Amino acid sequence: MSANEKKLYSIGEIANLLGVSTSSLRFYDEAKIIVPMIRDDNGYRYYTDTQVMELMFILEMRRIDIPLNNIKKMLGEKELFFVRENIESRIDEIEQEILKLHFQKEYAVQLTKQLNKSIRNIFKTNKDTNCNDLSIDYYPAVNAVTLDTEGSFIEQEKFTTTHIRLNNICEEKHLNISGCPMVYFKDDGKQHLYMKKYKETWALPVNQNSGCCDQVVLFPDYWGASIIHIGSYDSMEDSYCRLLDNIEKEHLKLSGPPIEQYIINCMHIIDSSQFVTKIIFPLNQGSLKHEFMKLEYDQNED
Numbered sequence: 001m002s003a004n005e006k007k008l009y010s011i012g013e014i015a016n017l018l019g020v021s022t023s024s025l026r027f028y029d030e031a032k033i034i035v036p037m038i039r040d041d042n043g044y045r046y047y048t049d050t051q052v053m054e055l056m057f058i059l060e061m062r063r064i065d066i067p068l069n070n071i072k073k074m075l076g077e078k079e080l081f082f083v084r085e086n087i088e089s090r091i092d093e094i095e096q097e098i099l100k101l102h103f104q105k106e107y108a109v110q111l112t113k114q115l116n117k118s119i120r121n122i123f124k125t126n127k128d129t130n131c132n133d134l135s136i137d138y139y140p141a142v143n144a145v146t147l148d149t150e151g152s153f154i155e156q157e158k159f160t161t162t163h164i165r166l167n168n169i170c171e172e173k174h175l176n177i178s179g180c181p182m183v184y185f186k187d188d189g190k191q192h193l194y195m196k197k198y199k200e201t202w203a204l205p206v207n208q209n210s211g212c213c214d215q216v217v218l219f220p221d222y223w224g225a226s227i228i229h230i231g232s233y234d235s236m237e238d239s240y241c242r243l244l245d246n247i248e249k250e251h252l253k254l255s256g257p258p259i260e261q262y263i264i265n266c267m268h269i270i271d272s273s274q275f276v277t278k279i280i281f282p283l284n285q286g287s288l289k290h291e292f293m294k295l296e297y298d299q300n301e302d
Contacts, residue, residue, distance in 0.1 A: 007048075008048060107167075118274075133243075134246040139221060142205045143217070144179075144204055146216075149199075149202060166202060176207040176208070182203045184219075188256075190241070193236070228276065229276075229279055240258075243279055255282045255285075
């Protein structure tokens with residue numbers, strides 16, 4: 001071979017030289033991204049030195065996942081400014097992908113927490129049927145994405161679509177979900193159980209504060225009496241009655257309508273017998289102070 005002759009590379013030699021599969025090279029050929037310069041009478045493909053450099057460029061751009069159609073245009077333009085523009089565009093896409101992956105990771109962590117909590121509640125309930133009759137807890141202030149809806153008590157479709165809308169808002173706004181979905185009812189006691197239509201506010205807790213977007217609202221802190229309901233929603237009336245009876249026995253006063261936390265719901269599992277819902281009634285702190293101190297004293301004595 002003279003100094004003016006250019007070396008030709010077979011498809012196998014190119015594959016070994018660049019660490020790329022022969023199937024990828026054939027695909028680039030068929031897609032007209034880079035076609036072997038020479039084919040002999042037997043149909044063998046041969047690439048030139050220039051095409052080796054073009055293949056190196058393709059592999060480098062694919063390393064950062066630039067689409068093949070864009071790479072094909074870049075090979076035609078052969079301009080640094082055009083290459084830079086495509087790489088900068090890919091950086092923007094990667095940043096969005098990172099945000100999405102971060103949202104998915106945080107949401108997966110939150111789902112795991114809900115599942116762990118529910119498994120403990122189910123195990124505890126199976127062990128002691130009286131374990132969840134009444135619990136008095138402090139609930140700190142929480143920021144949440146909200147949706148106001150109007151519907152009926154057992155309305156699975158509305159629950160599902162509302163839950164999806166809340167999650168979509170969080171994903172679009174890059175908000176990190178920090179708790180399970182909740183419903184703040186507008187009617188006192190258990191009235192909503194018997195109403196054909198009632199108003200409610202759905203809330204999905206997030207880590208961001210209420211100033212980050214219009215749909216994030218700050219809910220104030222409160223003390224509440226709660227019970228864990230395990231099972232389908234159509235059997236929830238008994239849990240409401242038991243909780244209200246125990247609140248009355250403890251001489252506690254309610255300060256507002258009930259709140260439901262959907263720890264495990266139809267978005268997590270198909271079997272409704274494993275749904276886990278926390279029913280909470282906010283308490284008047286004036287009536288709570290003496291009673292709660294008494295409960296703490298009795299527990300310490302034990």
